[in-house]
Amino acid sequence: MSRFIATRRLASNIFVSKSATRTFCNDAPSKLNDVPHGSQFNKELEDEQGFTNDIPQYDIAIVGGGMVGMALACSLASMPLTKQLSIAIIDSNPALTNGSSIKKDDPPDPRVSTVTPATISLFKGIGAWQYVEQHRHAYFDRMQVWDYTGFGYTRYNARDADKDVLGCVVENKVLHKSLLSCLQNKDFKKTIYPTRLSSMSLPTRSSVSAAGASQSKSLANLAKLELSDGTNLYAKLVVGADGSKSHVRELAGIKTTGWNYSQSAVICTVEHSAENFCAWQRFLPAGPIALLPIGDNFSNIVWTMSPKEASNHKIMSEDDFVKAVNHALDFGYGPHPESQVFGSGVLSSFFRPDVTSSANEGFELPPKVVKVASQRMAFPLSLMHANQYASKRVVLIGDAAHTVHPLAGQGVNMGYGDAASLSNVIADGVAVGSDIGEVTLLKKYEADRKTANITMMAVLDGFQKAYSVDFGPLNILRAAAFNGANVFAPLKKNIISYASGERRLPFLS
Amino acid sequence: MVLASKSVAMSRTMFTRSLYQLQNLSRSNGLSLHSSSTNFKHAVLAAFQPLLHSRPYANNPQPAASASSVDQAELAKFAAIAESWWDAEGPFKPLHVMNPTRLTFIRSTLCRHFGKDPFSARPFEGLKFIDVGCGGGILSEPLARMGASVTGIDAVEKNIKIAQVHADLDPVASSIEYRCTTAENLVEEQMKFDAVIALEVIEHVANPDGFCKSLSALTKPHGATIISTINRSMRAYATAIVAAEYILHWLPKGTHQWSSFLTPEELVLTLQRASISVEEMAGFAYDPLTGQWSLTDDISVNFIAFGIKNSE
Numbered sequence: 001m002s003r004f005i006a007t008r009r010l011a012s013n014i015f016v017s018k019s020a021t022r023t024f025c026n027d028a029p030s031k032l033n034d035v036p037h038g039s040q041f042n043k044e045l046e047d048e049q050g051f052t053n054d055i056p057q058y059d060i061a062i063v064g065g066g067m068v069g070m071a072l073a074c075s076l077a078s079m080p081l082t083k084q085l086s087i088a089i090i091d092s093n094p095a096l097t098n099g100s101s102i103k104k105d106d107p108p109d110p111r112v113s114t115v116t117p118a119t120i121s122l123f124k125g126i127g128a129w130q131y132v133e134q135h136r137h138a139y140f141d142r143m144q145v146w147d148y149t150g151f152g153y154t155r156y157n158a159r160d161a162d163k164d165v166l167g168c169v170v171e172n173k174v175l176h177k178s179l180l181s182c183l184q185n186k187d188f189k190k191t192i193y194p195t196r197l198s199s200m201s202l203p204t205r206s207s208v209s210a211a212g213a214s215q216s217k218s219l220a221n222l223a224k225l226e227l228s229d230g231t232n233l234y235a236k237l238v239v240g241a242d243g244s245k246s247h248v249r250e251l252a253g254i255k256t257t258g259w260n261y262s263q264s265a266v267i268c269t270v271e272h273s274a275e276n277f278c279a280w281q282r283f284l285p286a287g288p289i290a291l292l293p294i295g296d297n298f299s300n301i302v303w304t305m306s307p308k309e310a311s312n313h314k315i316m317s318e319d320d321f322v323k324a325v326n327h328a329l330d331f332g333y334g335p336h337p338e339s340q341v342f343g344s345g346v347l348s349s350f351f352r353p354d355v356t357s358s359a360n361e362g363f364e365l366p367p368k369v370v371k372v373a374s375q376r377m378a379f380p381l382s383l384m385h386a387n388q389y390a391s392k393r394v395v396l397i398g399d400a401a402h403t404v405h406p407l408a409g410q411g412v413n414m415g416y417g418d419a420a421s422l423s424n425v426i427a428d429g430v431a432v433g434s435d436i437g438e439v440t441l442l443k444k445y446e447a448d449r450k451t452a453n454i455t456m457m458a459v460l461d462g463f464q465k466a467y468s469v470d471f472g473p474l475n476i477l478r479a480a481a482f483n484g485a486n487v488f489a490p491l492k493k494n495i496i497s498y499a500s501g502e503r504r505l506p507f508l509s
Numbered sequence: 510m511v512l513a514s515k516s517v518a519m520s521r522t523m524f525t526r527s528l529y530q531l532q533n534l535s536r537s538n539g540l541s542l543h544s545s546s547t548n549f550k551h552a553v554l555a556a557f558q559p560l561l562h563s564r565p566y567a568n569n570p571q572p573a574a575s576a577s578s579v580d581q582a583e584l585a586k587f588a589a590i591a592e593s594w595w596d597a598e599g600p601f602k603p604l605h606v607m608n609p610t611r612l613t614f615i616r617s618t619l620c621r622h623f624g625k626d627p628f629s630a631r632p633f634e635g636l637k638f639i640d641v642g643c644g645g646g647i648l649s650e651p652l653a654r655m656g657a658s659v660t661g662i663d664a665v666e667k668n669i670k671i672a673q674v675h676a677d678l679d680p681v682a683s684s685i686e687y688r689c690t691t692a693e694n695l696v697e698e699q700m701k702f703d704a705v706i707a708l709e710v711i712e713h714v715a716n717p718d719g720f721c722k723s724l725s726a727l728t729k730p731h732g733a734t735i736i737s738t739i740n741r742s743m744r745a746y747a748t749a750i751v752a753a754e755y756i757l758h759w760l761p762k763g764t765h766q767w768s769s770f771l772t773p774e775e776l777v778l779t780l781q782r783a784s785i786s787v788e789e790m791a792g793f794a795y796d797p798l799t800g801q802w803s804l805t806d807d808i809s810v811n812f813i814a815f816g817i818k819n820s821e
Binding site for chain 2: 080081082084208217218221428430431432433434435438439440447
């Protein structure tokens with residue numbers, strides 16, 4: 001048997017060498033042609049205008065250096081896997097380059113954001129919160145929500161959800177400056193282009209195959225950005241963080257869905273005679289008015305109303321405005337709710353373990369406004385959601401991807417959540433050696449954030465619609481909701497933790 | 510009556526197929542049980558050309574054939590699929606979706622083995638890797654981005670061409686050396702690598718034993734060998750063949766043959782005979798709700814093994 005095999009083995013040796021050349025590739029190894037590696041370098045603007053033909057290449061180009069764009073840059077700079085990436089930030093805002101400082105004596109700017117605990121921990125994680133604490137900021141641990149019908153109210157206390165704070169109110173310019181300081185203090189390859197994006201060309205299959213030599217082929221596979229001052233640059237990934245009228249979104253051909261609320265928001269800084277520690281929101285027939293503590297004796301007003309009323313309120317005298325605000329927060333449009341103190345009584349002792357401690361707090365009136373401390377601004381409000389967050393080599397974060405009604409202070413927090421998620425996805429991609437502009441990687445970010453964002457938008461839109469109708473049974477229903485949320489601990493805890501950004505979806509743990 | 514005899518014939522074929530598999534293990538060459546002359550030629554060629562069809566998704570009939578008529582048809586089939594290698598939504602979509610999970614395992618085991626910083630973006634700088642059965646380069650390119658000097662080999666010329674074209678699009682990937690050759694040829698050239706990686710190849714090879722010996726010869730002493738394949742279990746039959754090929758149409762019908770699958774025990778023993786000791790093994794699980802793969806301890810369907818070559 002073995003000799004049988006041996007002879008066949010000999011025969012097969014000859015057979016094999018003949019057939020090998022026929023069936024398989026030829027013996028000459030198909031060697032790769034020597035390609036000079038595409039140079040990766042950051043060039044200052046002055047060099048570009050010189051004689052070199054080399055166009056700078058970056059790993060990521062962030063279009064829009066606002067709060068969310070800078071948060072993404074900081075987040076990438078703080079992670080070991082991504083801190084070696086080279087970043088270009090394109091924003092014509094002079095604050096990015098001239099490094100102006102914020103004076104402590106200035107009254108607060110009316111553009112403020114309420115950052116949720118989730119955002120605070122994000123900032124702490126990237127090392128930017130220490131800079132925020134050096135400027136004016138106001139933590140608050142109490143919140144009262146009621147409406148004009150006077151049927152009910154809800155008081156939230158951070159202790160109900162075993163937390164220290166419900167959130168912190170910070171001026172937008174403080175957040176932005178903190179992120180910028182944090183970024184500048186990190187050893188990170190970033191270049192700021194103080195200009196605007198004028199056009200962008202993204203790789204398509206035809207453009208890549210049409211490119212000739214191998215170096216231009218590799219460049220044809222990148223996104224090319226043309227800026228309005230004439231500079232060009234290449235990037236593996238373009239991040240659109242340029243706000244609700246995003247140019248990047250338009251150039252990438254991503255469509256949006258949404259509608260305009262027939263409302264505008266009037267914002268203003270006001271002063272009290274004593275410090276305010278609680279956040280107040282009263283739903284009026286035309287829209288909610290919110291009073292948020294901003295620190296010292298100041299508070300910020302966000303008052304949603306019809307566009308005509310908004311322009312009236314913007315131009316009326318300061319005294320009239322103060323009167324209008326006090327009226328709206330006090331007896332205007334309807335009575336005060338009765339204090340529902342869940343006090344003694346046989347029935348209450350049954351429910352005591354389930355009842356929140358803040359249910360024992362009675363209804364309080366917000367502090368009176370003494371004077372207006374800043375100019376008044378008005379913005380139209382709308383709901384917008386991009387149909388996709390990512391396409392090849394382009395991704396959208398922040399307001400470029402979604403805008404919401406300010407009634408729950410969630411807008412910029414959703415944007416920060418996007419920045420955190422995208423930087424994690426990019427880090428995962430770098431860990432497994434992916435091309436960071438690949439759609440499959442970016443779709444992971446989209447899958448993560450789209451669900452969370454759409455849910456939050458649905459909840460907020462639902463609230464906005466529920467509170468814009470003055471209809472008897474609906475008013476009773478809303479009152480029941482107020483009282484229910486006030487009294488039942490699990491519901492209140494759920495609402496607080498969802499609004500704090502701890503959970504992606506309400507009611508599902 | 511006809512149906513009954515057909516089913517008897519089928520069960521006999523299945524029985525002979527599994528018997529063939531058993532014999533395949535005990536002998537170093539894989540002679541078929543049939544005695545017809547064409548089958549003999551196929552079998553002998555299979556014995557001495559273990560990497561005959563070392564490409565994933567090959568429509569591989571009973572032991573790897575190399576008579577010209579059959580092969581031209583096979584190659585033509587691959588030529589058709591080869592164009593879509595890099596189409597993430599095309600026929601290779603399951604592979605693209607599974608790729609990050611495989612890379613996670615490879616990255617963590619190799620970083621630990623070579624003592625590299627797992628948080629570095631390019632931990633494999635200065636190491637030489639080879640991707641056996643690289644196909645379109647879906648594994649080679651990420652490895653190159655992680656800093657390794659990668660050589661990618663495949664027996665199908667079209668795959669190598671596709672891989673080169675795609676690698677040229679990224680300056681980092683264009684440093685990959687692609688060659689249309691077999692592992693045995695490289696053994697003859699006495700090439701050695703720090704890590705030899707052969708994913709989803711061994712189930713398409715007629716002689717796993719010889720294949721593992723070639724991989725071992727390519728590995729430096731105390732170097733790493735990583736092999737991934739599909740388990741020969743009932744669950745794998747239901748999942749990787751019936752579900753993947755016939756129900757979900759993830760893979761073309763006939764891509765895999767259950768009888769060519771190896772159980773983890775067989776793979777470990779085969780590698781041991783080739784002086785490689787398997788240190789770690791993990792499985793891949795697919796979650797249909799999220800459409801994502803994840804690493805798991807369950808090696809009943811897809812599994813990946815990391816082994817270290819004994820130092821001489």
